[in-house]
Amino acid sequence: MLRIENLTAEVDGKPILKGVTLEVPDGEVHAIMGPNGAGKSTLSYALSGREGYEITGGSVLLNGQDLLDMEPEERAAAGLFLAFQYPVELPGVGNANFLRTALNAIRRTRGEPEVDAMQFLKLARARMKELSMPEDMLKRGVNVGFSGGEKKRNEILQMALLQPKIAILDETDSGLDIDALKIVADGVNAMRGPNFSALVITHYQRLLNHIVPDRVHVLADGRIVTSGGPELAHRLEAEGYAGVLGEAA
Amino acid sequence: MPAVEETLDTVRDATQGAYKWGFETDIEMEFAPKGLNEDIVRFISAKKNEPSWLLDWRLRAFEAWKGMEEPRWPAVTYPPIDYQDAYYYAAPKQKAAPKSLDEVDPELLKTYAKLGIPLKEQAILAGVEGAGESPADGRLPVAIDAVFDSVSVATTYKGRLEKEGIIFCSISEAVQNHPELVRKYLGTVVPHTDNFFAALNSAVFTDGSFVYIPKGVRCPMELSTYFRINAKSTGQFERTLIIADEGATVSYLEGCTAPQRDENQLHAAVVELVALDDASIKYSTVQNWYPGDENGKGGIYNFVTKRAACRGKRSKVSWTQVETGSAITWKYPSCILQGEESVGEFYSVAITNNHQQADTGTKMIHLGKGTRSTIVSKGISAGRGQNTYRGLVRISPKAKDARNFTQCDSLLIGDLCGAHTVPYIENRCLTAKVEHEATTSRIAEDQLFYCRQRGLSQEDAVGLIVNGFCREVLKELPMEFAVEAQKLLQISLEGSVG
Numbered sequence: 001m002l003r004i005e006n007l008t009a010e011v012d013g014k015p016i017l018k019g020v021t022l023e024v025p026d027g028e029v030h031a032i033m034g035p036n037g038a039g040k041s042t043l044s045y046a047l048s049g050r051e052g053y054e055i056t057g058g059s060v061l062l063n064g065q066d067l068l069d070m071e072p073e074e075r076a077a078a079g080l081f082l083a084f085q086y087p088v089e090l091p092g093v094g095n096a097n098f099l100r101t102a103l104n105a106i107r108r109t110r111g112e113p114e115v116d117a118m119q120f121l122k123l124a125r126a127r128m129k130e131l132s133m134p135e136d137m138l139k140r141g142v143n144v145g146f147s148g149g150e151k152k153r154n155e156i157l158q159m160a161l162l163q164p165k166i167a168i169l170d171e172t173d174s175g176l177d178i179d180a181l182k183i184v185a186d187g188v189n190a191m192r193g194p195n196f197s198a199l200v201i202t203h204y205q206r207l208l209n210h211i212v213p214d215r216v217h218v219l220a221d222g223r224i225v226t227s228g229g230p231e232l233a234h235r236l237e238a239e240g241y242a243g244v245l246g247e248a249a
Numbered sequence: 250m251p252a253v254e255e256t257l258d259t260v261r262d263a264t265q266g267a268y269k270w271g272f273e274t275d276i277e278m279e280f281a282p283k284g285l286n287e288d289i290v291r292f293i294s295a296k297k298n299e300p301s302w303l304l305d306w307r308l309r310a311f312e313a314w315k316g317m318e319e320p321r322w323p324a325v326t327y328p329p330i331d332y333q334d335a336y337y338y339a340a341p342k343q344k345a346a347p348k349s350l351d352e353v354d355p356e357l358l359k360t361y362a363k364l365g366i367p368l369k370e371q372a373i374l375a376g377v378e379g380a381g382e383s384p385a386d387g388r389l390p391v392a393i394d395a396v397f398d399s400v401s402v403a404t405t406y407k408g409r410l411e412k413e414g415i416i417f418c419s420i421s422e423a424v425q426n427h428p429e430l431v432r433k434y435l436g437t438v439v440p441h442t443d444n445f446f447a448a449l450n451s452a453v454f455t456d457g458s459f460v461y462i463p464k465g466v467r468c469p470m471e472l473s474t475y476f477r478i479n480a481k482s483t484g485q486f487e488r489t490l491i492i493a494d495e496g497a498t499v500s501y502l503e504g505c506t507a508p509q510r511d512e513n514q515l516h517a518a519v520v521e522l523v524a525l526d527d528a529s530i531k532y533s534t535v536q537n538w539y540p541g542d543e544n545g546k547g548g549i550y551n552f553v554t555k556r557a558a559c560r561g562k563r564s565k566v567s568w569t570q571v572e573t574g575s576a577i578t579w580k581y582p583s584c585i586l587q588g589e590e591s592v593g594e595f596y597s598v599a600i601t602n603n604h605q606q607a608d609t610g611t612k613m614i615h616l617g618k619g620t621r622s623t624i625v626s627k628g629i630s631a632g633r634g635q636n637t638y639r640g641l642v643r644i645s646p647k648a649k650d651a652r653n654f655t656q657c658d659s660l661l662i663g664d665l666c667g668a669h670t671v672p673y674i675e676n677r678c679l680t681a682k683v684e685h686e687a688t689t690s691r692i693a694e695d696q697l698f699y700c701r702q703r704g705l706s707q708e709d710a711v712g713l714i715v716n717g718f719c720r721e722v723l724k725e726l727p728m729e730f731a732v733e734a735q736k737l738l739q740i741s742l743e744g745s746v747g
Contacts, residue, residue: 050698072701081702088699092717101713102703109704141717158703 001025002166002197007058008222009046016042018222019058024166027194031208031233032201034219035241040201041085043219044170048082049075062166077109079165083155083172090142095154098142099124103161127160131187149180156187167191167198173207185210205237220245280483281338287311290452293338297421297455300428303435310441310451317445323608324637324669325577327550330515337453339483391471391502392417394458406470416461417472420488423459430461434492438521438558438585446517446579447554450486454519457487462497462528471727473502484515491521493528495561500531502730513541513576518553526561526588531569533726534582535734538574540741543632545604548576555582556612559591559620567594568611569725571734573741576605581639583612586620586648593622596722598734600741601634601666610640610671615648615681624655627719630666631742637669644681651681659689660718662711662742712739 002024009017016039024030034040045053047060049072060067067075090098104114115123124138131153143151152172159167169188173181188198188211200211208216208230216232217224218241225245226232236244281292290311294304319330392406394417410417416427423431441451458474476487493499516538522530532555541548551574557566568582584593595611613622628636642653659668670687692714700710716723716735723731 048702050702051694071707072698073704073706076702076704084699084702088693088695090696090699090714090717092720093713098700098703098713101709102700102705105706105709106704162703 001061001063002199003059003061004047005059005061007043007046007060008056009042010054010056011042011052015056016222017046020219020222020224022217022224024197024199026165026197027192028214029188029192029198029200029211030215030217031211031213032199032217032219032224033203033205033233033236036203038219039222040219041170044082044168044199044201047075047168048072048080073105074109076162076164077106081159081162081164081167083152083159083167083169085170085172085174087143087146087151087155089144091144093142094138095140095142096120096124096138099138099158099161102158106162123161124157127157130190131157131160132183133157148175149177152176152180152184153187156184160187160191165195165197167196169198169200169202171201171203173202173204181207182210205233208233218244279338279340280336283336284333285335285337285453289337293453293455296338297424299424302432303424306436306441307452310448311453313442314445314448314452317442317448319445320579323579323639324635324671325579325606325608327513327577327606330513330550332449335515336483337486338455340455391473394419394472394474410468410470413466413469414463415466415468416459418459420454420457420459420490423490427459427461430492431459431490434490434521434523435488436521438523438556439519439554444554446552447519450488450517450519450554453484454486454488457489457518458491459489460491460499460501462493462499464494465496466494467497468499471500471502473504475504484517486516487518489518489520490523491530491532492523493525493530493564495526495528497525498529500533500727502533502535502727504535504537513548513550515550515552516575518555520553520555520582522555522557522566524557524559524561524564524566524588524591527563528561529565529567530557531567532557532582533730534568534570534572535726535730535737536570536572536574536578537737539576540574540605541576541603543603545576545633548605549574551575551578551580553578553580555580557582557584557593559584559586559588559593559617561588561591562617563590563592564588565592565594567592567596567725569596569722570598570609571719571722571726571737572597572599572607572609573737575607578605578607578609580609581611583614584622585614585616586622586651587616588620589617590619590621591617592620594725595622595624595626595640596725597626598629598719598722598738599627599636599638600629600738601631601636602741603632603634605632606635608637608639610638612641613643613653615642615644615651615653615678618647618649619651620648621652622654624653624657625721626655626657627722628657628659628668628670629662629715629718629738629742630659630668631662633665635667635669637671639671639673641673641675642683642685643673643675644678644683646677648678649680651678653681653683655683655685657685657687658718659687660715661689661691708739708742711742715739715742 004020004022007017007020055068062078065078100120107114133153172184212230217227281289290307294307439447442448460472462468524530538549538551559566566584572578586593593613599607599609601607611624626638628638630636638657644651657670661668668689672685674683676683696714697710715738723734726734
């Protein structure tokens with residue numbers, strides 16, 4: 001269970017999150033929707049501990065552990081995964097090497113045995129097949145020369161390998177065509193189960209047709225202003241943020 | 250070494266930061282008197298029982314040196330060096346040239362074991378006099394010449410190499426046993442008057458490796474020299490000469506370390522390579538001399554002249570260097586591409602952290618028709634390090650259709666370091682093609698965060714990104730050393746971020 005309580009954060013001295021309170025119980029998928037500038041990306045970076053995102057108040061607990069006390073890599077080991085809106089390129093670093101290094105770093109912290117190159121290849125190949133990823137993506141540099149869709153699938157592959165307790169998907173649908181969107185959604189849905197929860201951040205309802213959320217929250221001006229079931233996403237699509245927010249306000 | 254001392258050593262190693270090779274071996278040494286004059290040159294020559302032509306050559310070099318000045322053009326700064334305040338000959342006391350590893354002082358063997366020369370090498374060092382000559386894992390063995398201060402203390406696998414007609418020994422031994430080869434080639438690539446440090450080396454060089462690969466022979470194993478400076482206030486002046494006769498092929502690797510001391514020590518080596526028709530030499534360096542402490546105190550001055558003559562048609566020389574150590578590095582492994590269609594390559598990674606300074610690069614001198622050269626240089630600056638790539642590509646009017654491709658990339662970590670690129674291109678041939686690409690970048694915050702979000706520590710993330718940056722160079726190293734080099738890159742940058 002991820003429990004965010006009255007979280008406030010600022011960037012460059014400017015308050016962005018102004019008291020976010022949210023609970024994502026184990027096994028549930030929650031969506032966060034909101035207009036541009038609402039603080040959606042800031043929330044994902046504040047939760048994952050990125051430099052420059054200054055927490056000024058509140059608390060974040062993952063299964064009772066205080067995330068805000070941890071370095072980004074400790075949060076990752078604790079089970080937090082962020083699928084980046086813009087996955088970063090690492091020239092010269094082989095994708096397979098990167099994935100295995102990450103997997104073993106996390107396994108080490110968790111006290112699990114490391115996987116060797118052969119075991120890793122077996123694991124990765126199975127997951128890649130599910131995500132319709134060509135095998136040569138393992139040999140290429142991390143995200144280097146990947147298309148937008150390939151980058152996002154690479155994020156989902158990492159998630160599938162690292163087996164987080166909670167995944168934050170930051171606008172994973174942006175820049176995806178409908179086929180890629182389905183593949184990504186299938187990847188997330190395959191993970192669903194009692195030990196996995198997700199926070200799906202998106203502008204559009206489109207993704208939520210494929211990843212049906214248990215709850216939908218609307219983030220506006222740094223606060224959750226309204227919450228509801230999957231039907232809230234449909235209302236947003238039909239009435240726009242202004243319509244729904246006007247009513248909430 | 251008594252147990253107490255060893256414990257103290259271990260503690261020192263563990264607490265004195267990143268340089269893990271900084272210990273000192275307690276062994277009885279023989280020194281020449283401090284200072285440099287004609288008598289010292291004669292002393293060294295006599296100590297090595299050299300023929301008169303070599304003594305004369307040394308003396309000519311010494312005369313020339315006296316009239317020369319230290320080069321001032323490199324982008325490095327250091328206080329004046331007092332050439333009279335150093336020992337020019339320091340050797341561990343032992344019986345005349347040990348015939349096998351059994352006769353080598355155990356203290357020396359222990360030193361090399363402790364240096365963590367790749368384990369595979371250790372297995373071989375220990376196993377030379379044993380039953381088999383092939384290590385259990387089935388990989389090809391590596392023959393090693395171990396140079397301790399001024400002398401070579403052991404060379405492994407000589408017997409096996411001799412069966413192929415290959416000569417691999419210390420240069421002092423070569424002077425005794427193969428004087429005609431030494432006399433024919435010594436100083437023909439780097440003349441004794443070439444530059445200040447080469448002249449100094451020619452006058453006082455004490456040891457180094459000698460390799461001769463006969464016609465048509467492909468050397469069956471990696472050859473390697475491991476240089477260790479141990480004694481205080483000594484300069485190390487080794488001289489290496491490698492000759493690949495027609496159609497011969499050899500891969501050679503050198504490694505080096507030195508104790509951690511507050512004073513600066515001078516290392517002025519000369520390496521000469523000669524490749525005849527269709528011969529190929531691959532020369533790899535993993536340079537890890539003591540770099541000084543985080544405040545810039547101590548460390549080795551690494552002022553080295555390395556040059557290859559591709560004399561034969563279709564001959565090829567490939568330099569690969571990973572430079573992580575030394576307080577100051579001044580070094581330009583070069584190729585004179587004389588033979589038609591000869592090929593020169595230079596792959597370099599140079600790291601400067603803390604107060605380290607490096608001015609390094611290469612010279613590709615195209616003389617023959619259809620000669621080709623490739624330069625790939627990766628400079629990494631961290632802390633207050635200053636890193637300069639300085640390279641010359643010269644194409645003579647006769648080098649028709651010559652080609653050069655140069656790529657220079659710099660990576661900056663932090664905002665107190667510097668990267669500089671100084672390419673000189675002199676093209677006097679209309680049909681030649683010369684390309685130069687250069688980039689400068691920083692390790693981006695988003696790259697670090699991306700890695701850390703995936704569970705990597707800050708230091709592992711830097712290591713991964715830096716190794717990715719250097720990949721084109723590291724893949725040129727023999728495989729077992731590439732792994733070592735990767736670890737070394739990461740250790741050299743410890744504490745450079747955050």
